[in-house]
Amino acid sequence: xxxxxxxxxxxxxxxxxxxxxxxxxxxxxxxxxxxxxxxxxxxxxxxxxxxxxxxxxxxxxxxxxxxxxxxxxxxxxxxxxxxxxxxxxxxxxxxxxxxxxxxxxxxxxxxxxx
Amino acid sequence: xxxxxxxxxxxxxxxxxxxxxxxxxxxxxxxxxxxxxxxxxxxxxxxxxxxxxxxxxxxxxxxxxxxxxxxxxxxxxxxxxxxxxxxxxxxxxxxxxxxxxxxxxxxxxxxxxxx
Numbered sequence: 518x519x520x521x522x523x524x525x526x527x528x529x530x531x532x533x534x535x536x537x538x539x540x541x542x543x544x545x546x547x548x549x550x551x552x553x554x555x556x557x558x559x560x561x562x563x564x565x566x567x568x569x570x571x572x573x574x575x576x577x578x579x580x581x582x583x584x585x586x587x588x589x590x591x592x593x594x595x596x597x598x599x600x601x602x603x604x605x606x607x608x609x610x611x612x613x614x615x616x617x618x619x620x621x622x623x624x625x626x627x628x629x630x631x
Numbered sequence: 632x633x634x635x636x637x638x639x640x641x642x643x644x645x646x647x648x649x650x651x652x653x654x655x656x657x658x659x660x661x662x663x664x665x666x667x668x669x670x671x672x673x674x675x676x677x678x679x680x681x682x683x684x685x686x687x688x689x690x691x692x693x694x695x696x697x698x699x700x701x702x703x704x705x706x707x708x709x710x711x712x713x714x715x716x717x718x719x720x721x722x723x724x725x726x727x728x729x730x731x732x733x734x735x736x737x738x739x740x741x742x743x744x745x746x
Contacts, residue, residue: 557639557738560675616725619680622675
């Protein structure tokens with residue numbers, strides 16, 4: 518069955534370190550998204566991609582970057598981790614660009630920045 | 632910009648009680664509306680969706696009707712079970728209608744069902 522996976526599932530790092538969170542989907546979806554989930558905020562969009570070599574900034578993109586070198590993967594990099602980036606991170610994908618299209622979510626990565 | 636407002640809870644009910652979780656939205660275009668559910672320790676799963684006014688989405692005994700006149704998409708279930716305990720998110724997609732790409736989420740409602 519097609520799926521979307523994230524790794525690691527839990528990560529503890531220190532302030533100032535570079536961290537990369539992996540997202541891999543086997544749906545063959547063109548569109549991929551990264552969100553962060555914080556208590557009292559719901560989920561907020563960080564970055565997204567509509568295909569290979571395409572990346573776009575979302576609502577809360579400062580301090581994060583993504584790159585899309587193939588259809589299956591969209592890694593999220595924290596260039597210099599900050600305590601404010603402690604959160605749960607979700608990757609999602611969708612097949613189409615219409616407002617009616619469903620996004621499918623991965624299991625999440627819990628990141629703690631000390 | 633777009634926004635989604637929902638009761639945050641926690642909402643605590645007894646098994647077999649009737650459930651309503653309110654959701655209202657603001658959108659610049661004509662959005663699609665979604666309810667996602669997050670069980671403990673898991674990612675988000677689509678529960679149901681509706682893409683135009685007066686559409687009713689339904690799944691696993693849950694229902695929600697897209698009410699354009701009241702900009703609402705309230706989630707209901709006639710008889711809840713302990714296994715329904717989870718966090719429920721209302722969300723909208725307004726791509727192409729002047730809204731941001733990606734989904735706009737409410738803050739989530741934590742539902743606790745007691746036996």
